[in-house]
Amino acid sequence: MAVFLSESDAKSAIKMPEALATVEAGFRDYALGQATLLPRISHPLPGTGGIFRILAATLPIQKMFGLKTLTGIPGTRLENEIYFVILLFEMGGGALRAVVSANYLTGLRTGAASGVAAKYLAREDASTLGVVGAGRQAWYQAEALATIREIRSAKVCSRDKRNAEALALRLRQSFSIDAVAVESAEEAVRGSSLVIAATTASSPVIEAAWLKPGTHVSSIGANSRTKRELDAACFALGCVVADSRDQVLDECGDLRDAIDAGVVGPEVISAELGELAASLKPGRTSQDEITIFKSVGVAHQDIAVAASLFEVSQRSGLGTSVGSDGANLHTRVSP
Helix, strand or coil, rough: EEEEEEEHHHHHHHHHHHHHHHHHHHHHHHCCCEEECCCEEEEEEECEEEEEEEEEEEEHHHCCCEEEEEEEECCCCCCCCCCCCEEECCCCCCCCCEEECCHHHHHHHHHHHHHHHHHHHHHCCCCEEEEECHHHHHHHHHHHHHHHCCCCCEECCCCCHHHHHHHHHHHHHCCCCCEEEEHHHHHHHCCHHHECEEEECCCCCCCCHCCCCCCCCEEEECCCCCCECCCHHHHHCCEEECCCHHHHHCHHHEEEEEEEECCCHHHHHEHHHHHHHHHHHCCCCCCCCCCEEEEECHHHHHHHHHHHHHHHHHHHHHCECCCCCCCCCCCCCCC
16 A cells, blocks of 8 residues: 655655755765666647656665656646656565655755755855745755855845745745845846856846856756756856756757857766766866756656655654555555
């Protein structure tokens, strides 16, 4: 019998510090050949302008494998609906162990990946944050960076000034950061040692000229060929690290533009994040180096956090049992 784990179950069981450790381990395992990713599938939903996407991975060390499905239809996501679902299976017998409502976990794991990247790529003394975009994902990005680095001040820009003000307030209340809403992306970025781009923009919102030496950029919104956050010149400035080299080269519209224009080649991606976590490649190499983390999201992040959540649920009794008629109830997965 499996367990259904709700949004409230996930929120009560896993916070950003746990997600950072879990996601880093997942990236490390993959780089060391101890986890696998299946080819990612994206399929347009006719007549909606949206997509249906499937991500899958195996994590033998955790004795789990699974998949995540998600739907993205512009302007349709409602607060109490489920759009992200993880199915978690036990490696030994192949049985379904959990069905996870994964709206929260998706935001958490995406932010955690950027936090892990900042651990290896941001300067140790990085303390000023610029945020472009103030939607749901921007919070998880900022939360992760504020967990990894001691941020003293932040500037937030959004097309909707109310969203920028709300995010700035949340940063002040949660981390005692001197956070303010600003009028433009340029104002948010200039002078910041950490920069977050978490937008749905179709044209670049950050220019290379705004980035000072030593800046670390987390760019997570350009996850399709039609989305762009960084101008082409940004990619020629320094070190570019991807969560998945193949997926970033295939999906990121801004990087594809830079390659197609001849500004950089595919080799501009110097490493995958897992290679940094596994000490197979170096992270930041100098104080003045500009570093960029490009992220589209990979399945081992999802399965790793779902496996961690399931483990907590088995200890604490979270979730609701579900199963077919006559199924045997296994209260715990063997270690």
